[in-house]
Amino acid sequence: MESAEPDGANTAGMNATLAANIARLRERAELEERRAPLSTRLADRITRFTGSMLFVLIHLVGYALWLTINLGLVPGAPRFDPSFVILAMEASVEAIFLSTFVLISQNRMAALSDRRAKLDLHINLLAEHELTKLADLVVRIAERIGVTETDPAFHEIRQDVAPERVLDALEETERPSGR
Secondary structure, eight states: OOOBOTTSOBOTTSOHHHHHHHHHHHHHHHHHHHHSOHHHHHHHHHHHHHTSHHHHHHHHHHHHHHHHHHTTOSTTOOOSOTTOHHHHHHHHHHHHHHHHHHHHHHHHHHHHHHHHHHHHHHHHHHHHHHHHHHHHHHHHHHHHTTOOOOOHHHHHTTSOOOHHHHHHHHHHHHSOTTO
């Protein structure tokens, strides 16, 4: 039988460290959500709702009623916007606000993505450094017991990576030739 976390994350078959990391990251995300300004939380909620089928359904019904009433298709209902100017204005104002809410949410998500990318980079650099030290230790152990390694690729992994040189090389390859 598989065990499940209260929030639905299935950690069955994972090692304890990975399951603990998932729990800590979830707790951190919940803490950041609680610490977010009210305006950001409100924009996120509005964006989530406006991206739902319920929002689409409400608008379909609302616009259909607006159109049928103002086309005079509903007997006894007074036409309050026969030229649809009010409808056009309402739709324009709504679009302005919705696009602003979406941009606020996207900015927050972009900042979160940048933070995660920096965290990934730092963890990868740390792992690279640790693996370099382990490779060096393996070589020293091998030398002590009389085993020699002649593969040049193995000796390359004993060198620490200089991230600034990697970034410089990547930027150089991305530049258009002739500049």
